[in-house]
Amino acid sequence: MKLKLALLVGLFAFGYAMSAAAGAVVDTDGDLVPDQFDNCSAVANGPNQGTNQVDSDLDGYGNRCDTDYDNSLTTTTADFGGFLATFGTNNLGETDADGSGTITTADFGIFLGKFAAPPGAPGPSGLACASGTATACTP
Numbered sequence: 616m617k618l619k620l621a622l623l624v625g626l627f628a629f630g631y632a633m634s635a636a637a638g639a640v641v642d643t644d645g646d647l648v649p650d651q652f653d654n655c656s657a658v659a660n661g662p663n664q665g666t667n668q669v670d671s672d673l674d675g676y677g678n679r680c681d682t683d684y685d686n687s688l689t690t691t692t693a694d695f696g697g698f699l700a701t702f703g704t705n706n707l708g709e710t711d712a713d714g715s716g717t718i719t720t721a722d723f724g725i726f727l728g729k730f731a732a733p734p735g736a737p738g739p740s741g742l743a744c745a746s747g748t749a750t751a752c753t754p
């Protein structure tokens with residue numbers, strides 16, 4: 616009898632541990648958006664940040680981690696040209712990396728971060744449909 620009880624308690628503990636692991640929500644950047652729904656899974660761009668998942672070119676990578684404006688999968692001087700063309704404007708496109716509504720030196724700092732680390736690929740993104748190309752990502 617005692618053995619059966621111990622076995623039942625053991626199974627319950629095992630089942631509880633497994634269900635807790637299965638329900639675990641991973642949010643690598645701690646921005647309140649779980650990784651599998653986060654279009655910048657390594658950079659905070661959730662509800663408490665101005666960007667909140669904004670992805671102007673719909674490629675599955677949020678503006679906050681996508682400085683590849685021409686969708687070449689690298690961040691180059693060609694992308695810098697795209698940035699310069701909008702600098703100082705109220706363009707609400709993808710060069711507005713921080714979602715402030717104006718293209719400023721803060722956005723340039725984010726651009727430089729990617730540019731200085733070749734290839735400066737967009738992402739990472741937790742969305743399965745993220746392509747980094749002109750193909751729209753519809754989760």
Ligand SMILES: [Ca+2]
Pocket residue numbers: 642643644645646647648649650653655656
């Ligand atoms: Ca997140």
Ligand SMILES: [Ca+2]
Pocket residue numbers: 644646648653654655656657658659660661
């Ligand atoms: Ca994020």
Ligand SMILES: [Ca+2]
Pocket residue numbers: 670671672673674675676677678681709
């Ligand atoms: Ca994007």
Ligand SMILES: [Ca+2]
Pocket residue numbers: 682683684685686687688689690691693694
């Ligand atoms: Ca590019």
